[in-house]
Amino acid sequence: MPIVAVVLIVLVALLHLYFLVLEMFLWTRPTGMKVFRNTPEKAAITRVLAANQGLYNGFLAAGLLWALATSQRGVALFFLGCVVVAGLYGAATVSRRIFYVQAVPALAAIAALCLA
Numbered sequence: 001m002p003i004v005a006v007v008l009i010v011l012v013a014l015l016h017l018y019f020l021v022l023e024m025f026l027w028t029r030p031t032g033m034k035v036f037r038n039t040p041e042k043a044a045i046t047r048v049l050a051a052n053q054g055l056y057n058g059f060l061a062a063g064l065l066w067a068l069a070t071s072q073r074g075v076a077l078f079f080l081g082c083v084v085v086a087g088l089y090g091a092a093t094v095s096r097r098i099f100y101v102q103a104v105p106a107l108a109a110i111a112a113l114c115l116a
Contacts, residue, residue, distance in 0.1 A: 001073060002116040008109035009064050009076055012083060015105060016061035023054030060086070073113060080106045080113075 001009075026032035027050040028043045038046070060083055067076035087103025 001068070001071060001076070002112060005076075005109060005112035005116060006068060008105060008112050009068055009080070012080065012105050012109055013061040013064040013068075015102070016057040016064070016083070019057040020054040020061065023050040023057065025054075027051065027054075077110060077113060080110050084110070 022032050022035055027036070027038075027047050028040070032038070032050075033040065033043050036043075036050075043050075060079055063079035063082075064076060067073075067079060083106035084103045087099055087101075087106065090098035090102060
């Protein structure tokens with residue numbers, strides 16, 4: 001895989017590990033509430049749902065890192081596609097900001113893989 005693609009895939013994986021930490025461990029803490037613009041009440045009510053969501057973000061990161069470790073371009077494209085779909089859905093249902101934070105880096109990684 002080209003170095004640009006590898007760097008972008010690592011970036012996407014790290015972002016999703018960060019999302020995992022935010023959603024699983026910091027959701028009800030000031031940092032998590034600030035990032036997701038939650039009130040303490042809303043964060044407490046949605047804590048379990050956020051932890052589940054964080055786990056899925058961890059799976060995306062694990063899949064991307066596995067693709068890199070095994071040099072499987074197709075696996076990388078699959079997981080990057082999953083990230084793009086999740087980013088599009090989040091942008092449509094929660095905030096357009098999700099498109100730029102989640103989908104754009106994955107689209108850049110897909111482009112780097114496909115143009116190489």
